Amino acid sequence: MNIKRFLLLGIVALYAIIPAWGQAQKVEIRGSVIDDEGEPAISIVIRDQNEKGDVYGITDLDGKFKIMADPSTTLHFSGFAYASKTVKLKGKTTINVVISYEASMIDEVVITAKKVVDKLLPEPTDIEIVGNQYIIHPKVKIPKEMYKPNTRIVVQPMLVNITRKTQSLFRPAVVTGKEYAITLERMMEFDLSRDPLAPFQEKTQKIDKNEVIAYVDSLYMDNPDDECRCDIYMYLVEYKKLAYKDTVVIAKGTVNPMRFFTYQADGMKIRDEKYIPKPQKQQRGDRGEVKLNFLINSATIDEKDPNNQRELEKMRLRLQEIENDPNSEFLSFSVKGVSSPEGPYQSNLKLAQKRTDSTLKRIFGFLNGGTIDAIKDSTYTEGVVASWEEVAELMEHDSLPTDKLREIINCYPDNMASQYSRILRLPEYRNVILTTYLPRLRRVEYSFNYSVMRLLNDEEIRIMYKQDYKKLVPYEFWRIYLNADNDSTREVICRQALEQYPKFMIMANELAALLIEQKKADSKLLEPFVSRSAPTELLCNQVIALMDERAYNRADSIIDFLPDNDMTQDVRAIVGAYNGHFEDAYERFGTQGGINEVVLLMAMKQNEEAWEKAQELPDEPLSYYLRAACANRLDKVSEAYAFIKRALNEDPSLKEIAQIDGDVTDLLQQLEEEKKEQKEKAEKTKEKTETEDTETEENGLNEERTIKQ
Numbered sequence: 148m149n150i151k152r153f154l155l156l157g158i159v160a161l162y163a164i165i166p167a168w169g170q171a172q173k174v175e176i177r178g179s180v181i182d183d184e185g186e187p188a189i190s191i192v193i194r195d196q197n198e199k200g201d202v203y204g205i206t207d208l209d210g211k212f213k214i215m216a217d218p219s220t221t222l223h224f225s226g227f228a229y230a231s232k233t234v235k236l237k238g239k240t241t242i243n244v245v246i247s248y249e250a251s252m253i254d255e256v257v258i259t260a261k262k263v264v265d266k267l268l269p270e271p272t273d274i275e276i277v278g279n280q281y282i283i284h285p286k287v288k289i290p291k292e293m294y295k296p297n298t299r300i301v302v303q304p305m306l307v308n309i310t311r312k313t314q315s316l317f318r319p320a321v322v323t324g325k326e327y328a329i330t331l332e333r334m335m336e337f338d339l340s341r342d343p344l345a346p347f348q349e350k351t352q353k354i355d356k357n358e359v360i361a362y363v364d365s366l367y368m369d370n371p372d373d374e375c376r377c378d379i380y381m382y383l384v385e386y387k388k389l390a391y392k393d394t395v396v397i398a399k400g401t402v403n404p405m406r407f408f409t410y411q412a413d414g415m416k417i418r419d420e421k422y423i424p425k426p427q428k429q430q431r432g433d434r435g436e437v438k439l440n441f442l443i444n445s446a447t448i449d450e451k452d453p454n455n456q457r458e459l460e461k462m463r464l465r466l467q468e469i470e471n472d473p474n475s476e477f478l479s480f481s482v483k484g485v486s487s488p489e490g491p492y493q494s495n496l497k498l499a500q501k502r503t504d505s506t507l508k509r510i511f512g513f514l515n516g517g518t519i520d521a522i523k524d525s526t527y528t529e530g531v532v533a534s535w536e537e538v539a540e541l542m543e544h545d546s547l548p549t550d551k552l553r554e555i556i557n558c559y560p561d562n563m564a565s566q567y568s569r570i571l572r573l574p575e576y577r578n579v580i581l582t583t584y585l586p587r588l589r590r591v592e593y594s595f596n597y598s599v600m601r602l603l604n605d606e607e608i609r610i611m612y613k614q615d616y617k618k619l620v621p622y623e624f625w626r627i628y629l630n631a632d633n634d635s636t637r638e639v640i641c642r643q644a645l646e647q648y649p650k651f652m653i654m655a656n657e658l659a660a661l662l663i664e665q666k667k668a669d670s671k672l673l674e675p676f677v678s679r680s681a682p683t684e685l686l687c688n689q690v691i692a693l694m695d696e697r698a699y700n701r702a703d704s705i706i707d708f709l710p711d712n713d714m715t716q717d718v719r720a721i722v723g724a725y726n727g728h729f730e731d732a733y734e735r736f737g738t739q740g741g742i743n744e745v746v747l748l749m750a751m752k753q754n755e756e757a758w759e760k761a762q763e764l765p766d767e768p769l770s771y772y773l774r775a776a777c778a779n780r781l782d783k784v785s786e787a788y789a790f791i792k793r794a795l796n797e798d799p800s801l802k803e804i805a806q807i808d809g810d811v812t813d814l815l816q817q818l819e820e821e822k823k824e825q826k827e828k829a830e831k832t833k834e835k836t837e838t839e840d841t842e843t844e845e846n847g848l849n850e851e852r853t854i855k856q
Contacts (some may be wrong), residue, residue: 153382162315164398165446166764173215173216174215175214175240175411176213176214176215176216176218176222176236176239176240176241177211177212177240177241178211178212178243178244179209179211179212179243179244180206180210180224180243180245180246180423181210181244181245181513182229182245182248183247183248186208186210187206187209187211188210188226188229189206189207189210190205190206190224190226191198191206191210191212191224191226191246191750192221192224193205193212193223193225194222194225194277194747195220195222195223196203196220196221196223196233197214197223197387197671198225198231200223200390200476203215203222206681218236218238218239218240219238220236221233221234221235222236222242224246229247229248230248231253232246232247232686234333237327258578259710264294266290266391267287267288267289267290267293267300267381267383267393269287269288269302269381269395270286270397271397271623272286272377272397272398272694273398273401273402273404273809274375274377274398274400274401274402275401275402276371276401276403276723277370277726278371278703278727279366279368279369279697279699279700280368280379280700281306281313281366281367281368281375281401281699282364282365283317283363283364283365283377283398284361284362284363285304285320285360285362285364285397285689286304286359286360286361287302287320287360287381288357289322289358289359289360290356293383293391293535294322294324294357295324295814296324296326297326297330297385297386297543298383298384299317299319299321299323299324299325299327299331299381299382299384300360300384301347301381301382301384301605302321302379302380302382303316303317303379303380303382304316304318304319304322304377304378304379304397305317305379306366306376306377307375307376308370308373309373309374309376310373310374310807316365317365317366317377317469319347319489320345320347320349320350320360321344321345321347321349322348322351322358322360323348327384330386343403348655349362351419365698366582369698370695370697371697371699372406372807373743374400374806374807375400375401375807376396376398376399377396377397378396378402379394379395379397380393380394381393381394381395384738387817398809399812399813400806400807400809400810400811400812401808402748402750402808402810403809404808405725405746406748406804406808407726407746407769408742408743408746408747409742409743410721410736410743410778412691412716412717412718412721412855413660413663413664414659414661414663414664414688414691415656415683415684415687415714416656416660416684416719417656417684417685419682422652422653422682424621424622424624424625424652424653426602426622427503427620427622438454438458438590439455439458439502439506440454440455440695441505441589446498446502446504446756447505448506448509455483459509462510462617463513466513466514467513467514469597470515470518475597475598476521476597477518477522478522478525478596478597478598479522479525479526479527479595479596480510480522480525480526480527480593480594480595481526481528481529481593481595482506482510482526482527482591482592482593483528483530483531483591483592484499484500484503484506484528484531484592485499485531485532485533485592485593486498486502486527486532486533486588486589487532487533487564487587487588488533488535488538488566488585488588489571489585489813490567491564492532492564496532497530499530499531499532499644499765500528500530501530503528503529503530503591504528506591507528510593532563533567533588534563535552535555535563535567536566536568537554537588538552538584539552539553539556541587541588542579542580544582547575551573551841552570552573552580555569556611569812575815578832594785605626608623608626608627612625616647617647619647621648621651621654624640624643624644624647624648624654625644625654627640627829628641628644628657634661634665637657637661638658639656640660641655641657641658643657649675650675652676652682655672655673656673656674656676656682656684656685659673659692662692663688663691665722666695668691668695668696670689670692670693670701672690673685673692674689677705677708678708679708683709683710683712683714683715686714687709687714689705690705690706690709690722690752693705693748694721694722699722700726701783702722702726703723703725706718706719717735720732720734722733729750729751730751731753733747733748736740740763742764742769742773744760745757745777746773748760749773749780749810754780754781755781757777757780758780758781758783761773761774762778768793768794768797768798769794769798769801771789771791771793771794772791772804774787774790774813775787775788775789775790775791775794776809776810778790779791779810779811779813779814780810788809788817792818793813795818802815819827
């Protein structure tokens with residue numbers, strides 16, 4: 148059980164603020180108090196011996212305490228909502244205590260009609276829901292026989308969420324007698340800010356010579372459809388003595404007619420073209436590799452080799468394709484030559500560099516002078532020597548043994564000359580390594596970056612998307628999205644686009660609109676884009692998403708960003724309706740009649756008119772239900788009972804709503820009692836019938852015996 152507490156929780160601590168007098172010699176006792184679930188027990192009062200003993204202190208927000216006490220005494224632990232517990236110290240100076248919740252927390256106290264002078268008397272109330280606010284109007288009568296100058300009274304309402312098995316505290320109310328206040332002020336050294344209950348002091352009203360505490364409070368809750376009730380804890384303290392405590396259920400269910408309000412809000416698409424991505428000059432990269440054969444120990448390309456001709460032609464066509472495109476422009480160029488590792492390392496390195504330079508010269512021969520001048524400052528060349536490790540990897544890829552080769556590499560890891568001299572002696576060197584694998588290492592690689600302004604056509608975009616969607620720019624994502632033929636594909640494209648471009652606002656809005664239409668709204672999508680300057684359509688979609696998630700207060704906070712025009716009127720009215728602006732909503736929707744009119748009239752507490760309008764609704768289960776709620780508000784008990792019975796008979800699913808609806812929970816209870824009575828009556832009738840049958844059978848047997856005699 149997790150209880151959401153005020154920082155100054157610990158209602159029973161109100162009588163712990165008066166310290167004990169005349170204390171004997173004591174030592175420091177430390178420890179902690181936890182509840183049954185291992186959570187810190189806050190504001191547990193620690194006394195000597197029993198509940199009337201001197202107060203030593205209370206636990207803090209971590210459930211810890213540090214007190215001065217006789218190490219041979221017994222400590223008494225008690226607290227709000229907990230069963231009291233005693234612990235014998237037996238000389239210990241550190242203890243850990245587990246305290247259990249009081250079973251009476253869930254008990255319900257029935258208030259009788261007779262005059263009561265020895266109890267605080269709370270009146271039944273409603274838990275009203277407006278948006279995400281749970282509102283109560285606690286009212287507690289303090290009989291004049293109980294309210295004395297030397298007393299302090301605290302009432303603490305608690306919202307019990309039955310669905311989620313949690314409790315949340317409303318603001319407490321405190322009434323302090325004059326003598327108690329004077330004593331308290333002295334004990335606080337005339338600094339009442341030290342009194343944790345001072346902020347909750349309430350003025351009472353005098354009604355029929357009795358004092359009455361009456362105030363309003365609310366809690367923010369995320370789940371307005373949960374089943375709830377409101378308990379009120381009441382305490383009366385006479386200085387150090389807790390003279391009275393009681394708990395009463397003051398409300399069952401929640402009063403929220405808006406749970407029946409219906410509306411249709413469609414996702415909106417941004418219409419302002421300035422938010423649509425524009426085509427822009429994009430830098431694209433390309434790379435290639437040419438297998439060129441050079442004359443032995445030379446940087447000259449073997450012009451007679453037909454393979455060289457094919458490789459050079461392939462490179463020429465690719466480069467001239469870009470150069471001849473008026474929308475493309477080379478930005479940078481790099482060439483890397485790789486030589487095989489046999490022979491002296493430095494000689495191989497120089498040869499690799501020379502072959503690189505030779506290849507670059509041939510590449511430049513394919514380009515015009517203007518292109519060469521434009522990229523000469525961003526052209527880079529590099530010559531490298533391949534390692535014997537690369538030879539081993541190629542052989543292993545072909546499933547050839549490399550144990551001896553790797554043994555040499557590992558023995559001389561940083562000495563290529565030593566590696567070569569020993570690899571040269573391997574039996575497979577001449578027939579395998581030299582002829583097959585070393586030639587595969589000799590290569591020239593080139594890469595370049597270029598920009599292109601030409602718009603890719605839709606087919607080119609489709610091909611690129613299919614190959615790798617991560618290469619698409621926003622404009623291309625937008626084109627592929629527009630050409631998609633179903634919502635499932637559109638959703639995938641939107642998510643991919645946002646994966647690459649998280650600030651892609653129009654795509655986020657498109658996805659939000661899609662999800663709204665599918666009844667799967669997600670407010671997290673548009674949250675990063677919400678601002679006063681955001682497009683109206685986006686703000687409306689965010690409001691709708693928040694409304695679907697029951698985040699009514701958050702939706703209301705965005706309404707101020709919306710202009711007041713035809714596009715936003717419905718959204719503004721819907722949000723207003725759920726946040727208590729019922730009159731404005733009625734002007735917009737009430738005149739349309741139907742269930743929404745009845746619901747809004749009930750929300751405005753115009754119960755007579757709501758009852759009249761409910762009679763005009765078509766005869767169907769929900770109409771009967773609303774008639775029952777209206778009749779119950781007007782104390783038309785028999786009609787209310789008849790309508791709720793009919794509603795639940797025709798649509799049993801309405802019972803789930805009735806169980807949490809404060810307008811009809813008492814009617815539901817009557818139905819349950821009636822069913823129970825009918826069941827008991829049926830059982831008694833059955834029992835009586837069986838008894839009569841047995842008696843008849845016995846009488847028949849007796850008559851038969853008499854005749855025989």
